Structure formats: C-alpha cells, structure tokens
Amino acid sequence: xxxxxxxxxxxxxxxxxxxxxxxxxxxxxxxxxxxxxxxxxxxxxxxxxxxxxxxxxxxxxxxxxxxxxxxxxxxxxxxxxxxxxxxxxxxxxxxxxxxxxxxxxxxxxxxxxxxxxxxxxxxxxxxxxxxxxxxxxxxxxxxxxxxxxxxxxxxxxxxxxxxxxxxxxxxxxxxxxxxxxxxxxxxxxxxxxxxxxxxxxxxxxxxxxxxxxxxxxxxxxxxxxxxxxxxxxxxxxxxxxxxxxxxxxxxxxxxxxxxxxxxxxxxxxxxxxxxxxxxxxxxxxxxxxxxxxxxxxxxxxxxxxxxxxxxxxxxxxxxxxxxxxxxxxxxxxxxxxxxxxxxxxxx
Ligand SMILES: C[S@@+](CC[C@H](N)C(=O)[O-])C[C@H]1O[C@@H](n2cnc3c(N)ncnc32)[C@H](O)[C@@H]1O
Numbered sequence: 001x002x003x004x005x006x007x008x009x010x011x012x013x014x015x016x017x018x019x020x021x022x023x024x025x026x027x028x029x030x031x032x033x034x035x036x037x038x039x040x041x042x043x044x045x046x047x048x049x050x051x052x053x054x055x056x057x058x059x060x061x062x063x064x065x066x067x068x069x070x071x072x073x074x075x076x077x078x079x080x081x082x083x084x085x086x087x088x089x090x091x092x093x094x095x096x097x098x099x100x101x102x103x104x105x106x107x108x109x110x111x112x113x114x115x116x117x118x119x120x121x122x123x124x125x126x127x128x129x130x131x132x133x134x135x136x137x138x139x140x141x142x143x144x145x146x147x148x149x150x151x152x153x154x155x156x157x158x159x160x161x162x163x164x165x166x167x168x169x170x171x172x173x174x175x176x177x178x179x180x181x182x183x184x185x186x187x188x189x190x191x192x193x194x195x196x197x198x199x200x201x202x203x204x205x206x207x208x209x210x211x212x213x214x215x216x217x218x219x220x221x222x223x224x225x226x227x228x229x230x231x232x233x234x235x236x237x238x239x240x241x242x243x244x245x246x247x248x249x250x251x252x253x254x255x256x257x258x259x260x261x262x263x264x265x266x267x268x269x270x271x272x273x274x275x276x277x278x279x280x281x282x283x284x285x286x287x288x289x290x291x292x293x294x295x296x297x298x299x300x301x302x303x304x305x306x307x308x309x310x311x312x313x314x315x316x317x318x319x320x321x322x323x324x325x326x327x328x329x330x331x332x333x334x335x336x337x338x339x340x341x342x343x344x345x346x347x
Contacts, residue, residue: 067083149231161189170193211239291345
C-alpha cells in the first residue's frame with residue numbers, strides 16, 4: 001500500500017475529511033405559488049448544491065412532491081401563505097435533512113406589518129376624484145348613503161364624510177377602523193366604521209339601502225372569481241335600485257388573457273387580475289349592470305390637484321397602478337394591465 005507524504009495532497013485530504021464537521025442550517029421562504037413548483041425545486045436544489053449537497057433524482061422527486069402538496073395547500077388557504085423550508089445536516093451522516101411547513105397569513109396581517117414598518121399615510125393623502133365626483137351626482141349629501149369596502153386609513157371615507165355624506169365603512173384591519181372612527185368622532189362626521197371581512201357571509205348590511213357602494217384598491221386582494229362573484233352578489237343586495245357600485249381593478253387590455261402562473265402571482269402580490277369578460281360573468285343574473293370603465297390614472301390626473309401626482313404623494317401607487325407590482329419589464333415597455341375605474345348600476 002502506498003503511503004502519501006505530499007503535503008499539498010495531504011492538506012486537501014484533511015480538508016475533505018473535515019467537511020463533515022461543517023454545519024449548515026437555514027430557512028428558505030417563498031410565497032405559495034403552485035405554478036412555480038419547478039422553479040422553486042430548481043432554486044432550492046441550487047442552494048443545496050452550493051452547500052455541497054447535490055440531490056440524486058429520487059431525492060429531487062421527493063422534494064418536488066412535498067413542495068407540491070404544501071404549495072397547493074397554502075395557496076388554497078390564503079392569498080398570503082408562505083412555504084418555509086428549514087434545512088440542516090443530520091448529525092450522524094452529515095446528509096442534508098429538511099422540513100417543509102406553511103405559514104398562513106392574512107390581508108389584515110399584511111397591513112398590520114405596514115403600520116409597524118412604514119410612515120403614515122400608508123396610502124395616498126388625496127381622496128379619489130372619481131369617488132367625490134360620482135357621489136356629487138347622487139343628491140343632497142345629507143340624504144345620500146354610501147358604503148365603502150376596505151377604506152384603509154380612510155382617505156375617501158373621511159373626505160366624503162367631511163362633505164356631509166352618511167358613510168358606513170367596513171375594514172378588515174382593526175387598526176384602520178380605530179383610526180377612522182377616532183378622526184370621525186373628533187370632527188363630528190356621520191361615519192360608522194366597523195371591522196369585518198366583506199366576504200364573510202355573516203357580515204351583513206341593510207338591504208337595498210345604499211346610493212353608492214365604493215371599493216378602491218380592494219378587488220386586487222380577491223383570491224379568485226368565486227370571491228368576485230360573492231362580492232357582486234352582496235353589493236347588489238345592499239344597493240338601492242338605481243344605486244351605483246364604483247370600484248377599481250387592474251384591468252387587462254382586451255387582447256391579453258393572463259396564464260395560470262401570472263394569475264397566481266397576481267393574487268400573492270395583491271394585484272389580482274380579472275378580465276372584462278370575467279367581471280361580466282360575475283354579474284350574471286344579478287340586478288347589477290356594467291356601465292363603463294376608464295383609466296384611473298388619466299381620470300385622476302385630470303381632476304386631482306397637481307401636487308397629487310408628485311412622486312412623494314403617489315408613492316408605490318404610481319408604479320402599482322400601471323402593473324409594476326406584478327411585472328418587471330425593461331424601461332419603456334409597459335404591462336398589459338392598468339388600474340381602471342369601473343361603474344356598475346343596480347336596476
Ligand atoms: C390597498 S388598501 C386601500 C385602502 C383604501 N381603499 C385606499 O384606497 O386608500 C386595501 C384595503 O382594503 C382592506 N380590505 C381588503 N380586503 C377586504 C375585505 N374583504 N373586507 C374588508 N376590507 C378589506 C384592507 O385591509 C386595506 O385597508
């Protein structure tokens with residue numbers, strides 16, 4: 001048997017032997033997007049390879065099955081679900097072992113995070129001109145009843161309340177409700193803000209009561225077409241005949257139909273996409289008619305004070321309203337979606 005004495009070879013051999021004492025552990029966290037299974041498996045495997053733990057084909061297959069189940073489970077449970085993979089070496093063999101779990105979040109949880117991390121106002125400081133203009137067509141403010149779904153910090157609810165409208169506001173994030181109610185009480189406004197999820201079947205409002213139901217940047221939180229339908233059914237219940245539903249949504253241009261991957265990504269990025277035919281389907285057999293759509297940015301630019309368009313006032317909204325929350329395209333190339341005002345009317 002040959003005895004090796006070459007210091008260079010032996011140095012490397014000692015380092016190789018030493019490998020099993022290396023301890024790697026970590027956490028990989030990704031949003032639950034079932035359509036990205038192949039990409040996630042590849043990315044995770046690349047991390048393992050960088051740690052010197054290349055998987056054999058059956059191990060990759062096993063990882064894929066585990067991830068597939070968790071991604072589907074998480075995505076079905078919430079628009080805010082993360083998959084967490086925690087890995088570490090097994091103490092005896094040094095082989096990489098991992099454990100996969102899902103963490104289910106919520107819309108309210110997302111905004112509670114914003115409250116802690118960001119400076120107010122979390123949304124733009126100016127009310128939507130479209131909301132003010134549409135409300136003005138409804139008659140004497142003291143007689144007009146408005147329901148706002150998802151008012152956030154209340155930039156529209158409070159502005160409408162100051163004009164004198166009677167507002168009910170339903171907001172899923174408790175801290176926002178408290179903020180609105182405090183402001184409304186201080187200013188003596190006719191606003192009743194309450195906490196709840198509009199999609200909850202047990203959350204009800206009086207039937208055929210409201211002249212306008214209004215939702216700004218809320219459709220983008222819906223999970224799927226069933227939720228859109230549920231929202232339309234409830235809105236139709238609460239509007240008085242002739243009343244209007246004013247909402248905005250990131251509307252795809254006519255010749256663009258998002259594929260499943262883009263749809264799932266739109267949901268987890270709070271940019272949920274519904275095409276015009278899908279919106280029309282959600283209204284089927286309801287006494288709620290699609291009246292018109294128009295670009296929100298163009299409408300608001302023309303009617304809001306010029307300072308509303310300054311970058312410091314637009315914040316993330318400028319990019320988001322043009323689809324930048326979902327697509328990263330090179331400068332000069334625009335996504336095929338745009339935030340649009342849509343008006344429906346109750347017959
Ligand atoms: C992007 S923010 C917009 C806030 C406000 N409408 C504005 O334009 O400034 C969306 C808001 O809708 C609320 N929201 C989302 N889904 C909701 C639901 N199903 N029921 C009630 N509120 C909801 C969120 O908590 C958040 O305050």
